Amino acid sequence: MSESGSYYIPHGSKWPIIATVGVCTSMVGGSSLLNGSDIGKYILFAGLAIVVFMIVGWFSTVISESEDGLYDSQVDSSFRMGMIWFIFSEVMFFAAFFGALYYVRAYSLPWLGGEGSGLATNTFLWPEYEAIWPLTGNGPGEIGGDFKTMGAWGLPAINTAILLTSGVTLTWAHHALKEMKRMQLIIGLGLTVALGIIFMYLQALEYGHAFNDLNLNMGSGIYGSTFFMLTGFHGFHVTIGTIMLMVILGRSIYGHFNPKNHFAFEAVAWYWHFVDVVWLGLFIFVYWI
Amino acid sequence: MSSVVKDTHHEEHPSGIMRWITTTNHKDIGTLYLWFAMIMFFIGGLMALVIRSELFQPGLQFVDPQFFNSMTTMHALVMIFGVVMPAFTGLANWMIPIMIGGPDMALPRMNNWSFWIMPFAFSMLLSTLWMDGGAPAGGWTLYPPLSLQTGDAFPFLIFAIHFMGLSSIMGAINIVATILNMRAPGMTLMKMPLFVWTWLITAFLLIAVMPVLAGGVTMLLTDKFFGTSFFNAAGGGDPVMFQHIFWFFGHPEVYILILPSFGVVSAIIPTFARKPLFGYSSMVYATASIAFLSFIVWAHHMFTVGMPLAGEVFFMFATMLIAVPTGVKVFNWVTTMWKGAMTFETPMLFAIGFIIMFTIGGFSGLMLAITPADFQYHDTYFVVAHFHYVLVPGSIFAIMAACYFWLPKWTGNMYSETLGKAHFWLSTFFVNLTFFPMHFVGLAGMPRRIPDYSLQFADYNMIASIGAFGFGFAQLIFLYLIIKTIKGGVKATDKVWEGAEGLEWTLSSPPPYHSFNTPPVIK
Numbered sequence: 079m080s081e082s083g084s085y086y087i088p089h090g091s092k093w094p095i096i097a098t099v100g101v102c103t104s105m106v107g108g109s110s111l112l113n114g115s116d117i118g119k120y121i122l123f124a125g126l127a128i129v130v131f132m133i134v135g136w137f138s139t140v141i142s143e144s145e146d147g148l149y150d151s152q153v154d155s156s157f158r159m160g161m162i163w164f165i166f167s168e169v170m171f172f173a174a175f176f177g178a179l180y181y182v183r184a185y186s187l188p189w190l191g192g193e194g195s196g197l198a199t200n201t202f203l204w205p206e207y208e209a210i211w212p213l214t215g216n217g218p219g220e221i222g223g224d225f226k227t228m229g230a231w232g233l234p235a236i237n238t239a240i241l242l243t244s245g246v247t248l249t250w251a252h253h254a255l256k257e258m259k260r261m262q263l264i265i266g267l268g269l270t271v272a273l274g275i276i277f278m279y280l281q282a283l284e285y286g287h288a289f290n291d292l293n294l295n296m297g298s299g300i301y302g303s304t305f306f307m308l309t310g311f312h313g314f315h316v317t318i319g320t321i322m323l324m325v326i327l328g329r330s331i332y333g334h335f336n337p338k339n340h341f342a343f344e345a346v347a348w349y350w351h352f353v354d355v356v357w358l359g360l361f362i363f364v365y366w367i
Numbered sequence: 368m369s370s371v372v373k374d375t376h377h378e379e380h381p382s383g384i385m386r387w388i389t390t391t392n393h394k395d396i397g398t399l400y401l402w403f404a405m406i407m408f409f410i411g412g413l414m415a416l417v418i419r420s421e422l423f424q425p426g427l428q429f430v431d432p433q434f435f436n437s438m439t440t441m442h443a444l445v446m447i448f449g450v451v452m453p454a455f456t457g458l459a460n461w462m463i464p465i466m467i468g469g470p471d472m473a474l475p476r477m478n479n480w481s482f483w484i485m486p487f488a489f490s491m492l493l494s495t496l497w498m499d500g501g502a503p504a505g506g507w508t509l510y511p512p513l514s515l516q517t518g519d520a521f522p523f524l525i526f527a528i529h530f531m532g533l534s535s536i537m538g539a540i541n542i543v544a545t546i547l548n549m550r551a552p553g554m555t556l557m558k559m560p561l562f563v564w565t566w567l568i569t570a571f572l573l574i575a576v577m578p579v580l581a582g583g584v585t586m587l588l589t590d591k592f593f594g595t596s597f598f599n600a601a602g603g604g605d606p607v608m609f610q611h612i613f614w615f616f617g618h619p620e621v622y623i624l625i626l627p628s629f630g631v632v633s634a635i636i637p638t639f640a641r642k643p644l645f646g647y648s649s650m651v652y653a654t655a656s657i658a659f660l661s662f663i664v665w666a667h668h669m670f671t672v673g674m675p676l677a678g679e680v681f682f683m684f685a686t687m688l689i690a691v692p693t694g695v696k697v698f699n700w701v702t703t704m705w706k707g708a709m710t711f712e713t714p715m716l717f718a719i720g721f722i723i724m725f726t727i728g729g730f731s732g733l734m735l736a737i738t739p740a741d742f743q744y745h746d747t748y749f750v751v752a753h754f755h756y757v758l759v760p761g762s763i764f765a766i767m768a769a770c771y772f773w774l775p776k777w778t779g780n781m782y783s784e785t786l787g788k789a790h791f792w793l794s795t796f797f798v799n800l801t802f803f804p805m806h807f808v809g810l811a812g813m814p815r816r817i818p819d820y821s822l823q824f825a826d827y828n829m830i831a832s833i834g835a836f837g838f839g840f841a842q843l844i845f846l847y848l849i850i851k852t853i854k855g856g857v858k859a860t861d862k863v864w865e866g867a868e869g870l871e872w873t874l875s876s877p878p879p880y881h882s883f884n885t886p887p888v889i890k
């Protein structure tokens with residue numbers, strides 16, 4: 079609660095309108111690209127360039143304000159709540175895709191196979207179809223070629239170990255920060271970044287294996303749809319998280335943060351743990367069972 | 368005021384257009400949201416009048432069926448995402464920091480971003496009217512496979528929805544952080560005005576469900592462009608799954624559109640009944656219960672789609688349960704008025720109109736909740752009548768009530784009570800003339816979203832169309848009254864209304880650019 083009149087309210091900022099223009103340009107470019115327009119990709123790249131410029135500029139402003147000591151503990155709380163609720167919104171975004179996976183496995187595939195009220199669908203449309211998860215063909219309509227599913231105990235298991243280890247190294251770095259052991263902090267963060275990059279590299283290998291050896295892609299029926307959308311969005315989040323960790327690493331080397339004031343570190347750590355937990359859900363429900 | 372605030376030149380904000388583009392002030396941003404909603408209200412209203420013109424008589428008169436369907440789709444998207452949601456966010460921006468005794472919104476720059484997304488997102492959406500294949504015409508619910516047949520408009524539609532969702536989520540995060548973190552000392556949660564409470568719960572709903580919509584429309588996008596099979600049974604997916612995902616968002620969404628209205632009405636009724644609100648804490652709990660229930664009733668929108676019997680029964684009973692906390696609210700408002708020293712200024716008229724007509728919409732909602740009966744009503748004009756009763760004399764009337772209630776505070780001038788009352792009575796007459804006959808044609812079997820109809824529905828449709836034009840023109844009074852009040856008028860006192868209670872009435876009219884740099888003392 080407000081104890082004094084010192085709450086920092088920035089005066090007019092140009093970053094939000096730049097952000098809006100950047101995102102809108104990217105979306106218009108992306109839409110044109112999808113509609114087959116030749117100039118779409120240039121508009122898209124222009125928009126993304128504006129977005130990157132905005133992110134750098136906006137965060138620079140906030141970081142320098144923070145370093146100038148403009149933020150009191152109440153502003154800090156606002157940032158924390160903002161981050162917590164942002165992560166909650168991300169949880170709900172992933173929930174939509176996990177929900178789709180569960181719905182398909184629990185309802186729509188058995189119905190297509192003739193269970194319960196799906197009897198007529200099966201009998202009249204696809205009488206030969208048997209629903210077995212994981213699918214090995216492209217659903218009852220066979221839209222596309224045969225494929226093999228991704229096993230759990232190769233790269234995915236290694237990736238699980240990598241992400242879990244990265245959670246440990248990050249926590250170690252956090253403890254070091256709280257005890258003002260800057261070298262340990264930098265080493266811990268560096269290891270975490272390295273593990274994040276290894277994770278992404280291995281996932282790229284896994285995708286290559288899927289495309290080339292398993293004939294598994296986004297068009298591989300509902301298995302391919304859920305597999306690539308869930309792991310793809312997760313991989314995108316790992317990428318974002320790794321970039322955020324790199325920024326935090328850079329700031330740590332530069333001498334930012336102290337045991338009392340390191341919200342940015344914690345926000346990135348929360349985000350990283352969130353990405354970690356999502357991966358566990360993926361490993362269990364997409365790869366394993 | 369501390370030195371920090373002085374150093375940042377708070378009193379000298381830039382003038383001209385840059386003031387509005389770069390502003391981080393909650394009142395400026397609230398004003399922007401409200402004007403945006405007003406403009407979109409007339410755009411969405413014009414679309415409604417295209418629909419009602421076409422339906423004035425049976426047969427095809429003015430527009431081709433594809434364009435008619437574009438109008439129903441765009442009217443819904445504009446009114447929901449472009450009018451009701453931004454109008455309430457505007458009210459939240461203006462009033463919540465003042466009501467809780469805070470200096471501003473918790474995250475002022477993000478607040479600016481949340482607003483400025485809206486005009487851009489809606490420019491994208493409205494630009495689809497001129498694209499190959501026309502604007503989206505598959506209904507605002509975007510059911511596949513129909514919505515996947517949209518032309519060039521399709522990716523613009525999907526990205527516009529992503530963009531608006533981003534705005535809503537950031538706006539909601541800001542409101543939650545403001546309410547939980549910016550209250551003046553002594554402003555405990557259970558002392559907050561109900562408008563603040565209802566918005567806290569609404570914001571939670573927004574953060575929970577807007578990402579689900581984003582996920583759902585992303586699946587539509589990949590189904591159309593990247594070969595996925597989420598909603599394609601031949602690939603093992605299910606078009607019905609989209610309906611589940613959509614309505615998991617959609618049902619909480621309809622409470623996002625109505626809960627802040629409850630807060631507005633709970634502020635206005637006690638003021639003009641000159642009695643404290645009856646059952647404050649039960650109002651808070653009822654709002655929370657409605658929000659909770661909103662997550663477990665979504666499939667009542669899809670009773671006829673072919674669900675297992677257990678699903679039909681569960682969703683029927685869960686839906687009916689909502690009548691209990693809603694009933695608590697209606698009884699509390701009525702009990703607040705009981706033996707009160709009531710006067711009937713324009714905001715009070717709109718609030719009472721809200722209670723009566725929202726309750727009509729609630730009752731028709733209960734009828735729709737009964738699964739076997741819904742098999743008759745589904746996709747008829749009865750549904751159209753139902754949700755327009757809860758949204759127009761519901762949400763929209765509450766927004767108008769709020770505008771009349773706080774306009775003297777915002778502008779420092781009293782509005783013309785004569786014009787306000789004329790606006791209320793004309794709106795109430797015409798809104799009923801428009802939507803009440805739809806109950807009858809709906810029960811008789813007239814389907815939604817079709818530009819032509821059987822001859823036996825002709826008279827009621829003609830009446831509804833006359834009502835729609837009357838309602839549309841009555842809104843010009845509202846626009847004129849607001850502009851007139853901003854330009855001048857009888858000076859308003861700080862308290863404005865005799866029975867007014869709350870922190871907003873302790874500030875001058877209009878309030879200073881920064882409301883509470885020193886936190887107020889809360890009794």
